Amino acid sequence: MGTLRLVVLDTALSEGQALIERQQLQLLEVATPVIKLWDGIVAVPLIGTLDSARSQVVMETLLEAIVEQHARFAILDITGVPTVDSLVAQHLMKTVAAARLMGAECVVSGIRPAIAQTIVHLGLDLGTVVTRASLADALAYALHELGSGIISPATGGAGPR
Amino acid sequence: MPTSAGVEACLPIRSDMDLVWVRQHVRQAASLLGFGLVEQTKLVTAASELARNTLVHGGGGRMDSARVTRNRAVGLQLAFCDEGPGIADLEQALSDGYTSGGGLGMGLGGARRLVHEFSLESTVGVGTTVTVVSWVSAPPRPREEF
Numbered sequence: 130m131g132t133l134r135l136v137v138l139d140t141a142l143s144e145g146q147a148l149i150e151r152q153q154l155q156l157l158e159v160a161t162p163v164i165k166l167w168d169g170i171v172a173v174p175l176i177g178t179l180d181s182a183r184s185q186v187v188m189e190t191l192l193e194a195i196v197e198q199h200a201r202f203a204i205l206d207i208t209g210v211p212t213v214d215s216l217v218a219q220h221l222m223k224t225v226a227a228a229r230l231m232g233a234e235c236v237v238s239g240i241r242p243a244i245a246q247t248i249v250h251l252g253l254d255l256g257t258v259v260t261r262a263s264l265a266d267a268l269a270y271a272l273h274e275l276g277s278g279i280i281s282p283a284t285g286g287a288g289p290r
Numbered sequence: 291m292p293t294s295a296g297v298e299a300c301l302p303i304r305s306d307m308d309l310v311w312v313r314q315h316v317r318q319a320a321s322l323l324g325f326g327l328v329e330q331t332k333l334v335t336a337a338s339e340l341a342r343n344t345l346v347h348g349g350g351g352r353m354d355s356a357r358v359t360r361n362r363a364v365g366l367q368l369a370f371c372d373e374g375p376g377i378a379d380l381e382q383a384l385s386d387g388y389t390s391g392g393g394l395g396m397g398l399g400g401a402r403r404l405v406h407e408f409s410l411e412s413t414v415g416v417g418t419t420v421t422v423v424s425w426v427s428a429p430p431r432p433r434e435e436f
């Protein structure tokens with residue numbers, strides 16, 4: 130009786146494990162869309178844990194998109210990344226460096242206030258990375274650098290935000 | 291007054307997936323004890339660094355989480371233990387930028403700055419235990435360094 134119960138539990142557990150692994154694989158592929166925001170500007174909204182496997186996929190997908198779209202700017206939005214520790218920061222900096230080699234400048238956006246304070250205490254130096262508070266700010270920055278801007282008709286053309 | 295339920299735990303650190311559970315548990319425990327968002331984020335980040343060290347350098351181990359009190363102050367204590375190779379030179383390991391692998395070398399020193407109390411015990415060939423405590427409001431006594 131006891132043995133039978135154990136076997137059933139064991140099977141259920143390993144099925145659960147297989148399911149989790151399958152879902153992890155699916156997430157790797159699904160959760161990395163590269164969005165074209167403008168001519169020459171692409172964005173990747175990062176969501177969830179940025180472990181080594183995930184960031185490898187992000188880097189490959191982003192570099193491909195930069196070539197395909199002839200992007201001059203790539204925005205990495207980390208609003209959906211709950212924790213930025215030294216490994217995540219290292220992955221971000223590697224991605225920025227690789228994009229630079231492909232001729233695109235990266236802008237990291239969506240660093241929430243609590244994460245900004247944590248990064249400072251941790252002692253991480255993101256000095257070489259261009260950062261903006263929000264995705265909108267990052268887009269405005271990239272448009273400005275490209276020589277275009279967003280004109281608001283209501284205010285009669287106030288220039289770039 | 292928050293009790294120990296949901297705070298007390300012993301979690302294995304054997305895989306990348308376990309690191310996700312460790313972060314999730316620390317976030318939940320800190321929130322239950324009444325830590326604010328910034329303190330929660332600091333604790334989760336420190337736990338992430340220390341748990342990864344346990345996994346990568348210590349060859350795996352566990353995290354023990356407990357609610358602690360001192361002079362009516364309430365805190366969260368996290369202990370990360372492994373039976374790995376140990377650390378020969380603690381000061382060097384704690385210094386910013388020192389890494390024996392391909393890391394940034396910011397994990398140990400950074401984690402120490404993110405918590406109120408930090409202690410590092412290590413014996414070469416026996417293992418390493420890092421214990422940290424943060425208090426829900428200000429620390430009850432002057433900052434204790436190891």
Ligand SMILES: Nc1ncnc2c1ncn2[C@@H]1O[C@H](COP(=O)(O)OP(=O)(O)OP(=O)(O)O)[C@@H](O)[C@H]1O
Nearest residue numbers: 215343347348383389390393394395396397398418
């Ligand atoms: N649990 C441990 N067991 C054995 N050695 C350790 C342990 N934790 C840390 N160390 C040693 O201390 C060094 C510094 O650790 P630290 O976390 O600061 O940097 P890192 O892990 O190398 O890089 P990262 O910035 O990615 O964390 C490590 O490179 C390692 O040699």
Ligand SMILES: [Mg+2]
Nearest residue numbers: 339343397398
């Ligand atoms: Mg480390």
